Amino acid sequence: MSDQINVNIPLWDNPLLEIPCRAPKPLLHIIEDNYDMRMVIKNEFKDDYRIIDSEDGLTGFEKTVTTIPDIIISDIQMPGINGIKLCKLLKEDERTALIPVVLITGYDDEQDLLSSLKSGADDYVTKPLSFTILKARIDNLIKTRQLWLNKFLSESYHTPVKPISASSGDMLLKKVYEIINLNIGNPAFEATDFAQAIGMSRAQTYRKIKAITGFSVKEFIQITRLKKAAELLMNSEYNVSEVAYEVGFSSGAYFSSSFSRYFKTTPTKYILLNKGK
Structure with missing residues (x-):
């Protein structure tokens, strides 16, 4: 993923204009209480994302509020504030409500899947993790955000x-x-x-x-x-x-x-x- 994004879009129907938008790599926040799993996820995304990580839901919430990452991956099964409660807190807080959250849930756990959706999660993946699928879903959410930014840049003042x-x-x-x-x-x-x-x-x-x-x-x-x-x-x-x-x-x-x-x-x-x- 390149640090230079060239947005080639027409501005008010004028195809001759190009708006340059320089952006760093997206900031990914990994919230996972299992250290080994946290490091595995971190290693999978380190080339394309800047990464911060937290070992529990409370720390994850506090760090999210102070850093405003571009996207969050959180496990559901964590002590204290689990992933579902964390997602609900983030989505109810004006400061963090718009940050996409992807939850990691147990394989075919229908109750967790339903709770994930009700908590406001933007997507979810099931265990055992397929990093190909996880990366695709993360990338899609980031692209949606970038498309919004491009649209904002291309729209007229009014x-x-x-x-x-x-x-x-x-x-x-x-x-x-x-x-x-x-x-x-x-x-x-x-x-x-x-x-x-x-x-x-x-x-x-x-x-x-x-x-x-x-x-x-x-x-x-x-x-x-x-x-x-x-x-x-x-x-x-x-x-x-x-x-x-x-x-x-x-x-x-x-x-x-x-x-x-x-x-x-x-x-x-x-x-x-x-x-x-």
Whole structure:
């Protein structure tokens, strides 16, 4: 799995544009009380994922909240907080509700399978483990997340983005957009100001936005500014410098470089390609 992802998708029906999205390897959290099994799973995924691991459900929950992994593999049979209880806790917590969870259950244990689904698990695998199947299911869930990110990047400013999966993330994203829209012309508005406006600590805000969108607060604000800029370049009489000012860039040069990095073309060329569409 490469660290460089090139997203080749049309932006507002323009096939000439490419949005580069650089991403590290996905972060996988393995929660398993059996040390040997934990190391076996870790070894199977180490080439394609960054990995953290936990030896029980409580530690797994706490570590998930602080790290916001991209995906979780958890055994069901663990002392204390078992995998089903852990999954239910994660899915009921706004900070972690959107993280995909794959549960490992006993072979043909129908009750465990039913409980897994009721707990909100995104998928499950049965013992004895087939790593070919487990890898395929993990990869599919990661691809679903990446497709969502690609769709978000390709949509216009006024297209309301939906969370990666259904949850209270809908309401939070609505509030996020309201706050950014109110401050989009303020170049001093950054992650700390955003956290204050939304009424959470900076760390808590970062974890929630990262879990819902896949981006940091700073990245999400800047991408939203650039998408607004693209709309203004297409549908207004503003020149490039005026658009930069309208979306909160105090430096025209920085705006042009940021715009070119995301949309793979300069603002001036973007106008020529899209004006009047």
